Amino acid sequence: MTIAIDFDGTIVEHKYPEMGRPIPFAIETLLQLQKENHKLILWTVREDEYLQEAIDYCAERGLIFYANNANYPEEITPSPRKLTVDMFIDDRNLGGLPDWGVIYKAVQATVRGESSFQTIMSSQETQQEKDKRKKNIFLRIGEALDRK
Numbered sequence: 001m002t003i004a005i006d007f008d009g010t011i012v013e014h015k016y017p018e019m020g021r022p023i024p025f026a027i028e029t030l031l032q033l034q035k036e037n038h039k040l041i042l043w044t045v046r047e048d049e050y051l052q053e054a055i056d057y058c059a060e061r062g063l064i065f066y067a068n069n070a071n072y073p074e075e076i077t078p079s080p081r082k083l084t085v086d087m088f089i090d091d092r093n094l095g096g097l098p099d100w101g102v103i104y105k106a107v108q109a110t111v112r113g114e115s116s117f118q119t120i121m122s123s124q125e126t127q128q129e130k131d132k133r134k135k136n137i138f139l140r141i142g143e144a145l146d147r148k
Contacts, residue, residue: 001038001039001086001087001107001110001111002038002039002041002066002084002085002086002087003033003038003039003040003041003085003086003087003088003089003107004040004041004042004043004083004085004087004088004089005030005040005041005042005043005065005088005089005090006043006044006088006089006090006091006092007042007044007046007054008020008044008045008046008054008091009023009090009091009092009097010023010026010089010090010091010097011023011026011027011030011054011057011058012026012057014091016045016046016050017046017050019053019057023097023100024100025099025100025101026100027058027061027062027063028100029100029101029103029104030063031062031063032104033104033107034063038107039066040063040065040066041065041066041067041068041070041071041083041085042054042055042058042065042067042068042069043069043083043085043088044069046069047069051068051069055068071083071084071085086110087107087110089103
């Protein structure tokens with residue numbers, strides 16, 4: 001599978017043109033996807049020296065992309081009009097950037113044909129929903145009575 005990944009807000013916190021802090025598990029997850037033979041393309045608004053900073057940042061952590069702001073390494077058009085990938089990971093997705101563990105599971109499920117990426121992404125529980133589900137029935141009844 002060919003996957004395009006944004007940089008600012010996806011691999012690092014969004015501080016463009018500065019370099020943001022690393023987003024937990026982004027690099028590790030992307031390295032694992034590469035080990036599983038996925039082609040990764042860095043697709044970012046960064047250009048020139050800012051693009052090189054992003055490429056260097058990833059390379060220093062062992063992540064070398066198949067292509068950078070291009071569909072394939074030999075592409076000579078400075079700005080391809082259409083991205084030809086199977087998946088695009090970006091913080092500007094509807095609902096924002098999910099946890100990288102969720103992203104990894106979604107890629108794996110898509111590869112296996114179990115479900116669409118969009119279905120998996122939209123089925124995330126919020127932390128508040130998880131906490132509520134963990135409470136036993138007596139705690140929930142007590143909280144409901146306290147609110148009255």
